Amino acid sequence: xxxxxxxxxxxxxxxxxxxxxxxxxxxxxxxxxxxxxxxxxxxxxxxxxxxxxxxxxxxxxxxxxxxxxxxxxxxxxxxxxxxxxxxxxxxxxxxxxxxxxxxxxxxxxxxxxxxxxxxxxxxxxxxxxxxxxxxxxxxxxxxxxxxxxxxxxxxxxxxxxxxxxxxxxxxxxxxxxxxxxxxxxxxxxxxxxxxxxxxxxxxxxxxxxxxxxxxxxxxxxxxxxxxxxxxxxxxxxxxxxxxxxxxxxxxxxxxxxxxxxxxxxxxxxxxxxxxxxxxxxxxxxxxxxxxxxxxxxxxxxxxxxxxxxxxxxx
Amino acid sequence: xxxxxxxxxxxxxxxxxxxxxxxxxxxxxxxxxxxxxxxxxxxxxxxxxxxxxxxxxxxxxxxxxxxxxxxxxxxxxxxxxxxxxxxxxxxxxxxxxxxxxxxxxxxxxxxxxxxxxxxxxxxxxxxxxxxxxxxxxxxxxxxxxxxxxxxxxxxxxxxxxxxxxxxxxxxxxxxxxxxxxxxxxxxxxxxxxxxxxxxxxxxxxxxxxxxxxxxxxxxxxxxxxxxxxxxxxxxxxxxxxxxxxxxxxxxxxxxxxxxxxxxxxxxxxxxxxxxxxxxxxxxxxxxxxxxxxxxxxxxxxxxxxxxxxxxxxxxxxxxxxxxxxxxxxxx
Numbered sequence: 001x002x003x004x005x006x007x008x009x010x011x012x013x014x015x016x017x018x019x020x021x022x023x024x025x026x027x028x029x030x031x032x033x034x035x036x037x038x039x040x041x042x043x044x045x046x047x048x049x050x051x052x053x054x055x056x057x058x059x060x061x062x063x064x065x066x067x068x069x070x071x072x073x074x075x076x077x078x079x080x081x082x083x084x085x086x087x088x089x090x091x092x093x094x095x096x097x098x099x100x101x102x103x104x105x106x107x108x109x110x111x112x113x114x115x116x117x118x119x120x121x122x123x124x125x126x127x128x129x130x131x132x133x134x135x136x137x138x139x140x141x142x143x144x145x146x147x148x149x150x151x152x153x154x155x156x157x158x159x160x161x162x163x164x165x166x167x168x169x170x171x172x173x174x175x176x177x178x179x180x181x182x183x184x185x186x187x188x189x190x191x192x193x194x195x196x197x198x199x200x201x202x203x204x205x206x207x208x209x210x211x212x213x214x215x216x217x218x219x220x221x222x223x224x225x226x227x228x229x230x231x232x233x234x235x236x237x238x239x240x241x242x243x244x245x246x247x248x249x250x251x252x253x254x255x256x257x258x259x260x261x262x263x264x265x266x267x268x269x270x271x272x273x274x275x276x277x278x279x280x281x282x283x284x285x286x287x288x289x290x291x292x293x294x295x296x297x298x299x300x301x302x303x304x305x306x307x308x309x310x311x312x313x314x
Numbered sequence: 315x316x317x318x319x320x321x322x323x324x325x326x327x328x329x330x331x332x333x334x335x336x337x338x339x340x341x342x343x344x345x346x347x348x349x350x351x352x353x354x355x356x357x358x359x360x361x362x363x364x365x366x367x368x369x370x371x372x373x374x375x376x377x378x379x380x381x382x383x384x385x386x387x388x389x390x391x392x393x394x395x396x397x398x399x400x401x402x403x404x405x406x407x408x409x410x411x412x413x414x415x416x417x418x419x420x421x422x423x424x425x426x427x428x429x430x431x432x433x434x435x436x437x438x439x440x441x442x443x444x445x446x447x448x449x450x451x452x453x454x455x456x457x458x459x460x461x462x463x464x465x466x467x468x469x470x471x472x473x474x475x476x477x478x479x480x481x482x483x484x485x486x487x488x489x490x491x492x493x494x495x496x497x498x499x500x501x502x503x504x505x506x507x508x509x510x511x512x513x514x515x516x517x518x519x520x521x522x523x524x525x526x527x528x529x530x531x532x533x534x535x536x537x538x539x540x541x542x543x544x545x546x547x548x549x550x551x552x553x554x555x556x557x558x559x560x561x562x563x564x565x566x567x568x569x570x571x572x573x574x575x576x577x578x579x580x581x582x583x584x585x586x587x588x589x590x591x592x593x594x595x596x597x598x599x600x601x602x603x604x605x606x607x608x609x610x611x612x613x614x615x616x617x618x619x620x621x622x623x624x625x626x627x628x629x630x631x632x633x634x635x636x637x638x639x640x641x642x643x644x645x
Contacts, residue, residue: 205399208366211386212393213462214416227403 032289038282043094046278060094061279063087065104065269065287069096104284107265112291113176114261115245118183122240123233125184126191127199131221133192134199135207145196148189156186157249167254174255182254183244190243191236198232199225234302238295245292262288316377316469316502317342318363323372325358325526332358334526335372340470340519342377345496345503347513347534349549350523356506357396359523360472363504365389376469387418392463396474396506398455400447400462407443410434410461419466433461436491438484452479460488464495470502477512485509489516510550514538522546544641547574553601553612555635556580562607563631570644574635577614585630590621604629 009017038046040057069091072080083092091098132138133145163182164173172178202225210220226233248263255261266284270276296303318340325333333355340346348356361367363374365386373380381389392413400409410430414421421429434440437457442450447458456479463471476492477485493516496503507513513520513534520537522530522545530542534550541547547555556575560566563586566573588606600619604611604627611629615621636644 203399205395205397206401208386209393209395209399209401209462210412211366212364212391213413214387214390214418216385216387216417219417224401 035282035285035289039279039286041279041282043275043277043279046282058090058279059087060090061277061281061283063090063098064277064280065283066102067091067098068100068102070099071095072097104262104265104269107260107262108287110176110255110259111245111262111288114179114183114259115241115291117176117180118187118244119237119240121180121184122187122191123237126188126195126236127226127229127233129188130192130195130199131225133196135204145193148192151186152189160250160253163250164253172254174257174259176259179251179255179259179261182250183240183247187240187243191240194236194239195229195232198229198236202228230302234299238292238299238303241295242292317375318470318502318504319375319378320359320362321373321375323362323369323374325355325362325367325369331526333362333369336526336528337372338521338528338531340502340504342502343496343500344518345493345505345516346519346521347517348504348506348521348523349508349510349513353525354523355526356523357474358526360393360474360504360506363389363470364391364393364472387416390418390469392466392468392471394460394463394471394473394476396478398459400450400455400458402446402448404447405443406434406439406445406447406450406458409447409458410443410465413462413466429465430461433464436464437461437488453481453484456480457484457488460492467499467501470504473503473505475506475508477507477509492516510552513550520550522549540643541574541635542643544572544574544637547635547637547643551576553577553614556611556613557637558606558609558611560636562609563634567636567644569638570636571639572637572641573631574637575611575613575631577612579632579634580611580613581630581632582613582615583628585628587626588629590623590625590627593619593622602627 037053037055039061040059041052041055042058042060045052045055046061067087072095074095077092077095077097080097083089088098133141138144167173167178167182170178172181206224206228207217207220210224211217215223246263247261251261252264255264262284266281266288269281269284320336320338323333323336324331336355336359348359350356358367362369363376365381365384365388368382373382375381376389376391401412404412407430410433411426413419414426414429430443431440434443437460439454439457439461442454442458447455450458456476460473460476463473477488480488489512492503495501496516505512505516517534519531520534521528522537524545530537530546532540537546538550541550544557548557558573558575560570560573563573586606588604588611590602591605591610592603594601594603595617598617599614600617602613602615602619602621604613606629613629621627638644
């Protein structure tokens with residue numbers, strides 16, 4: 001192991017670094033804070049000028065996001081029994097009646113299924129092929145690797161029309177399977193290349209020891225290589241999820257109802273009725289952020305652990 | 315426990331020939347030490363036997379059975395790697411238990427615990443059992459790596475310089491320990507080392523490798539006393555054998571080009587005059603560096619010798635080895 005000589009930072013340097021970090025955090029977190037706070041504002045508060053920093057928080061935006069409502073006149077409301085559920089009360093106060101759930105919940109679920117499904121598939125296929133490329137004498141290895149990388153050299157949307165036609169004739173349009181397949185295909189090149197880099201760093205010695213210790217090649221891969229590739233797998237998974245989660249263009253093109261994900265759906269909230277319901281849009285954006293954030297936090301342990309230097313004498 | 319045999323084995327890495335047409339038989343229950351400098355093919359030989367590498371030509375036999383196509387697991391051998399190769403994501407205990415948990419053995423947990431504790435006690439690493447494998451010193455890692463081989467009863471043990479990182483005392487302890495394991499279990503050992511004490515004290519047979527060829531195979535005494543050539547002669551012996559022009563002393567047989575003198579083949583106090591250039595006191599012995607007709611000779615003398623640089627010592631060769639122009643021993 002090589003020792004890095006790092007001189008201790010001076011007090012002043014620490015202060016300057018600290019201030020820069022705080023400034024950067026404020027700069028990047030402020031828009032998020034704005035969106036999150038808007039999602040808890042009432043309609044009038046959300047568009048008041050100057051913007052309100054302190055306001056009466058309400059779940060109105062979230063209720064509007066998840067429900068379909070009908071406007072009722074004061075006379076109609078008077079004839080109805082007052083609502084019992086808290087969300088009915090919120091709508092009631094605005095002179096609205098909830099007539100059913102909106103499509104947001106289902107679209108969000110589609111995003112979760114397609115995003116995590118394609119991430120899982122990309123990681124499984126990516127890890128296996130990266131391992132093969134890293135360890136075995138694959139014929140035309142470099143050419144294959146270059147070919148895999150080349151699929152990333154143009155923006156995927158360039159091939160939108162052929163894919164659209166293929167999907168239509170294969171019956172994959174607007175299906176979960178179709179979208180999982182598409183995002184996996186796009187992510188796989190990234191996954192193979194990233195993971196190959198990580199697996200190349202793991203010395204073969206460990207697998208060889210496991211082979212001698214009575215394990216098959218695949219068992220050695222699962223028991224010895226995978227645990228050490230955890231860092232690489234975690235970070236690759238995050239990249240794959242972020243792409244699949246945020247993808248907009250293909251989702252607009254290939255999905256309309258059944259398998260539509262959240263990104264093409266959210267903008268449709270903007271054009272409901274007369275004015276734009278900013279709190280509902282902000283609520284959608286806030287909820288949309290959560291899965292990637294939660295996923296990243298869950299994998300944080302593996303990301304921070306870094307690459308083990310291991311117990312191999314070099 | 316099984317005999318290991320190599321038949322006309324050749325292994326190339328690109329254009330370099332690591333082993334060339336090598337044949338060797340490690341008898342059942344033998345302790346064979348492989349000697350040779352770096353690059354002689356010792357590690358390659360172990361890897362071929364273990365199944366981590368496949369020979370380009372020739373056969374590997376274990377217990378009389380040809381194992382060329384078999385996986386390492388099917389060959390049922392234990393190996394101690396020169397670079398330790400401990401599993402870094404596991405504790406010492408898990409490392410030691412790993413071979414016992416293999417699908418081939420499926421040892422019951424109580425049995426695993428017993429064997430792991432037994433091996434840990436022998437290797438003096440009991441207090442480290444719950445440490446991460448990466449949080450050990452080099453010597454401790456090496457002991458865990460030996461332990462991982464010893465928890466099993468394989469057909470044979472392959473060891474690649476297993477004691478190289480240990481301090482002198484531990485090395486001496488483990489030498490005795492490994493030898494007694496071999497004695498009790500009757501296990502076959504194929505053992506690579508640079509250490510000549512290990513070679514002389516532990517082995518039943520020594521194999522000397524030179525650039526991918528087996529130059530000599532025999533008991534340590536044979537290899538030491540009747541080396542087939544100069545190269546083998548220089549592999550064993552501390553201080554090294556002195557190789558001098560044959561004409562320096564009289565009485566060389568016809569064809570002899572050089573003469574090999576080990577310290578015990580140099581009689582002091584009679585013969586021709588040489589001069590002391592340096593005296594090294596090593597404690598249990600004293601090395602005498604002599605200059606004899608402009609040739610340097612290193613020999614051993616009495617630990618409490620009064621000699622010092624510049625003194626004159628008479629020397630005479632006694633039953634020396636004679637080598638011909640190719641370096642081969644003249645019988």
